[in-house]
Amino acid sequence: MTEAGSDRARVLDAEDPLHHLVDEFVAGGDVIAYLDGNSLGRPTRNTAGRVRDFIDGEWGGRLIRGWDESWFELPLTLGDRIGEAVVGAAPGQTVVGDSTTVLLYKLARAAWDLNQGRTEIVIDRDNFPTDRYLIEGIAAETGATVRWIDAEPRGGVTADDLDAVVGEQTALVVLSQVAYRSGHLLDVPAVVEVCRRHGALLLLDICHSAGAVEVGLDAWGVDLAVGCSYKYLNGGPGSPAVAYVARRHLERIRPPIWGWMGAAASFEMVQGYTPAAGIRRILSGTPPIYAMLPMMDMLDLIESATVPAIRAKSVTLTEFAIDLVDGQLADLGVTVASPRDPRRRGGHITIDHPAAQAATGRLWERGVIPDFRHPNGIRLGFSPLSTTFGEVAVGIAAVGDELRRAAERTGM
Numbered sequence: 001m002t003e004a005g006s007d008r009a010r011v012l013d014a015e016d017p018l019h020h021l022v023d024e025f026v027a028g029g030d031v032i033a034y035l036d037g038n039s040l041g042r043p044t045r046n047t048a049g050r051v052r053d054f055i056d057g058e059w060g061g062r063l064i065r066g067w068d069e070s071w072f073e074l075p076l077t078l079g080d081r082i083g084e085a086v087v088g089a090a091p092g093q094t095v096v097g098d099s100t101t102v103l104l105y106k107l108a109r110a111a112w113d114l115n116q117g118r119t120e121i122v123i124d125r126d127n128f129p130t131d132r133y134l135i136e137g138i139a140a141e142t143g144a145t146v147r148w149i150d151a152e153p154r155g156g157v158t159a160d161d162l163d164a165v166v167g168e169q170t171a172l173v174v175l176s177q178v179a180y181r182s183g184h185l186l187d188v189p190a191v192v193e194v195c196r197r198h199g200a201l202l203l204l205d206i207c208h209s210a211g212a213v214e215v216g217l218d219a220w221g222v223d224l225a226v227g228c229s230y231k232y233l234n235g236g237p238g239s240p241a242v243a244y245v246a247r248r249h250l251e252r253i254r255p256p257i258w259g260w261m262g263a264a265a266s267f268e269m270v271q272g273y274t275p276a277a278g279i280r281r282i283l284s285g286t287p288p289i290y291a292m293l294p295m296m297d298m299l300d301l302i303e304s305a306t307v308p309a310i311r312a313k314s315v316t317l318t319e320f321a322i323d324l325v326d327g328q329l330a331d332l333g334v335t336v337a338s339p340r341d342p343r344r345r346g347g348h349i350t351i352d353h354p355a356a357q358a359a360t361g362r363l364w365e366r367g368v369i370p371d372f373r374h375p376n377g378i379r380l381g382f383s384p385l386s387t388t389f390g391e392v393a394v395g396i397a398a399v400g401d402e403l404r405r406a407a408e409r410t411g412m
């Protein structure tokens, strides 16, 4: 690590008003720089105790009575909490339920039915694979035509890119607020304006934004949204996702899977399906209560820190990282594949180099954990409450070492 990098990191950590929260996370093992919190956040220290208490108390002690006492409502109460603290949604519009992929499918398919008579779905080619695949699946199922946005990946999708593709036949637009590879931050209000003008519904993927950048679903007029809870909400591997349906659509939206947990009067077990009133209808089967526990500890921390303060630290982390990349890695042929304007950048950056894949393997062996993203990207994700500036400096210096070694070995 260069001395200038580590000195600056020390100052930034000392000045960071959220630095004390780093101690709230489990930081065991051999990891010296964890730069993948946007793929899987660390557990909080409180989570083991919460899970133990749940096993002894609510599950072990209350057993099946737990459903009447709190579990049946938990997907909605937890959804409301996320709505208020993280995604800017008033109560009654946000629910925690299935995996991200399943919720994206359910909302996209329901949106197709809501906007009947139209023939097209718009999505961008650089969106996360599951988003693209499930839209292609819905097209195969319904006969919809998929219209692709081919945005310049580093630039990300703009409202103008969307305006060029969307039209009177567009039923639905599916975009990510923060692009999983480049970290590009979408101008959501501008995109909403284009969708509204053409009568298209917007389904926003907030996986890489919820918990790291400001999300204002109600204020922006977004129609539908889905986000992960295992990234910046630290819910643990495979923790359930969160879905949002704007109140104006709740009465008419019809989920594609008619399960008993999303039906009116689930425990009356009547003949014939009637959807539950409100956001509950987005649920299908028994929700994974146990897997909802860890994110509650992270929500405690997010509520105490607040999203604007988290975003401010996130911007400083990515600015610092880009400065180090420019200062230490540009001579090695590394280029920044993320927006340089912090207003258009989320909580992670990607840097490109032909030896990225080989270097990432070596980095993992030495306890420096970024992500490799095809074809030649090293993705550096900073989880604002658990990542220190010191970790960023250690990590980027290690990336430099390994790229230098890989270049010597391979001549790249």
Ligand SMILES: Cc1ncc(COP(=O)(O)O)c(C=O)c1O
Residues within 6 Å of the ligand: 099, 100, 101, 102, 128, 130, 131, 176, 180, 205, 207, 208, 228
């Ligand atoms: C933008 C985005 N959408 C969707 C997913 C898929 O989510 P899941 O595997 O939880 O269904 C991910 C991450 O895996 C993602 O980054």
Ligand SMILES: Nc1c(O)cccc1C(=O)C[C@H](N)C(=O)O
Residues within 6 Å of the ligand: 038, 039, 040, 180, 238
């Ligand atoms: N969901 C993941 C998984 O089950 C295994 C490994 C990684 C993931 C991820 O979250 C990938 C992540 N969404 C990404 O943006 O790359």
